[in-house]
Every structure is written in C-alpha cells, then in structure tokens.
Ligand SMILES: Nc1nc2c(c(=O)[nH]1)N[C@H]1C(S)=C(S)[C@@H](COP(=O)(O)O)O[C@H]1N2
C-alpha cells in the first residue's frame with residue numbers, strides 16, 4: 001500500500017503505477033474489446049477466470065489511505081453484514097458460498113436515454129480500475145479501513161444518459177429466495193438509493209474487488225456500490241438492477257424503521273441513532289480484544305468532497 005499523502009488525494013496513475021503496467025492494461029483492454037467483442041469479453045470472465053483474476057494488476061489509479069491502519073483483509077472478509085446470508089456478523093462468510101455469481105447481469109433502466117443490460121464482463125471492462133482506500137462506517141458504530149477496487153459509478157451513469165427528469169438512483173440486490181434467508185422480516189430484494197448528485201460524486205465507487213482481488217461473496221460479489229461518507233447500509237451488495245427514477249425510491253432500512261434510518265444516512269456524529277450515540281466508533285483495523293474507540297468524523301471525514309451537496313439542508317431533519 002502506498003502512503004504518499006495524509007489525506008485521500010487523487011494521484012495520477014503515472015506517479016504510482018509504472019507506466020508500462022497501465023499501458024499494458026489499456027492495450028489489453030482495447031485488444032480484448034476489439035478482438036472479441038462484448039460477448040467475447042464476457043466469455044473472458046467466466047467464473048474460473050474471475051477467480052484467478054488479480055484486479056491489482058489492472059489498477060491504474062490509486063487513492064492514498066486515510067490516517068488509519070488498513071483493516072486486515074481476513075477481518076474485512078469475516079465480519080460482514082449481508083442479511084441475505086444470515087443475521088450474525090460471521091454468517092455471510094459461512095453461507096455466501098451458495099451465491100451464484102456467474103453468469104451475472106446488471107440491468108440499467110428507468111429514466112435514461114440508453115437503457116442497457118450489462119453482462120458482468122462488459123461492466124468490469126468499462127473503465128480502468130482504481131483502488132481507493134476508504135473509511136467504512138457501519139451504523140452500528142464500528143468502522144474499518146478498506147482498499148476497494150472499482151471505478152466511479154458516474155462513468156456508468158454517463159454512458160446510459162439519464163433524462164433531466166431522473167433525480168434519484170435505486171439499486172436492487174439479487175433476489176434468490178431459494179438459497180437465502182432474510183432475518184427481521186426484511187423484504188426482498190435489498191434496496192438502496194442515492195440522489196443523482198450523490199451517485200455522480202467521484203467518491204461513489206462501482207466496486208468489483210477489495211485488497212486487489214475480486215470481491216468475496218460475503219462482501220457482495222461480483223459487483224456492489226461503495227458510498228464512503230454514508231453509513232454502511234447505503235452500500236448495496238450483489239446488485240442486479242440500477243434504476244433511474246424521479247422520486248426518492250423506497251429503501252430497505254428506511255422502509256423498515258424510518259425513525260432510525262433516514263434516506264440520506266450521511267455519517268454524522270451529531271445526530272444519534274434513537275437507540276445509541278453515533279459520536280464514536282470502534283475501529284476494527286487490528287486484531288485486538290479491545291478495539292480503539294475514536295471520534296466519528298462528520299461525513300466520515302469526506303466533508304471536503306461532499307459537504308457542498310448538502311448546503312442549506314437541515315441534516316437533523318434530512319438524516
Ligand atoms: N444486499 C445487501 N447489501 C448490504 C447489506 C445487506 O444486508 N444486503 N448490508 C449493508 C450493511 S448494514 C453494511 S455495514 C455493509 C457491509 O459491507 P461489508 O460486509 O463489505 O463490510 O453492506 C451493506 N450492504
């Protein structure tokens with residue numbers, strides 16, 4: 001991991017990735033697209049190919065880490081919330097092997113000029129990969145520091161050309177009642193949403209991997225969204241549909257308990273959850289019996305990049 005600056009700054013790829021590596025990837029990508037076409041690219045990412053894929057070799061741009069140690073990889077992959085696969089933090093790692101991630105399509109629909117269904121391989125090759133080390137804050141007052149691999153969701157959004165009427169984006173996760181269980185009477189499928197400007201923010205990552213490898217099933221393989229300035233539940237896993245809509249879409253937690261989970265759910269140490277404080281968090285970035293407790297940062301520390309989107313809003317009301 002490269003730690004060049006204290007804060008997340010975009011570092012031109014030329015400064016970090018050897019030029020040859022990036023050019024090789026670009027060449028590879030273009031040859032793949034030209035020689036094989038979309039179907040071929042899709043074929044090139046069969047389940048086996050994907051399992052062997054080192055996303056790290058494809059990373060063209062790297063964001064530097066925050067002032068915190070990175071969570072050990074095994075910790076990030078064994079302490080998860082993925083209610084489709086159980087209620088306990090250890091359940092997803094045990095149960096998510098039943099998730100079938102190939103073939104996988106993501107349907108992009110609604111208020112767009114160019115609706116389109118992407119086969120996973122097409123989606124994967126849309127843009128050069130970036131690695132972004134983000135703070136990740138769960139609403140349950142614990143947090144991790146995770147290197148995610150993907151590219152800004154905005155790149156996909158630009159491609160489908162949203163209509164002026166599109167004001168929100170809804171994400172729907174895989175619905176597979178046969179293999180999965182949803183506790184607390186959570187309705188299928190898991191739904192999340194962002195306002196259009198939030199979805200277009202360069203920090204919002206369409207995510208295919210972590211720690212330089214393809215996502216583990218329990219992390220939401222093969223593709224999820226990561227929104228680092230919001231509580232973790234706003235980062236939907238294993239998505240199959242992206243829908244552009246005019247009105248604020250229904251979202252799983254907001255529907256379930258609107259007084260506890262707002263639509264925006266920006267990380268905010270000043271607005272407590274009705275049942276606990278959000279002022280601090282347990283920092284899960286080292287193997288220790290008593291994790292460090294640190295103050296939670298407004299917008300999870302991403303205020304410079306996101307606060308302007310909420311200027312003039314009452315963040316107690318629109319929590
Ligand atoms: N489909 C789906 N996405 C989901 C969840 C879920 O239960 N189902 N849990 C959310 C919650 S509460 C958190 S904290 C993060 C956890 O992501 P991680 O396991 O990669 O840390 O995923 C979010 N995305």
Ligand SMILES: [Mo]
Pocket residue numbers: 081137138139140231232233
């Ligand atoms: Mo969470």
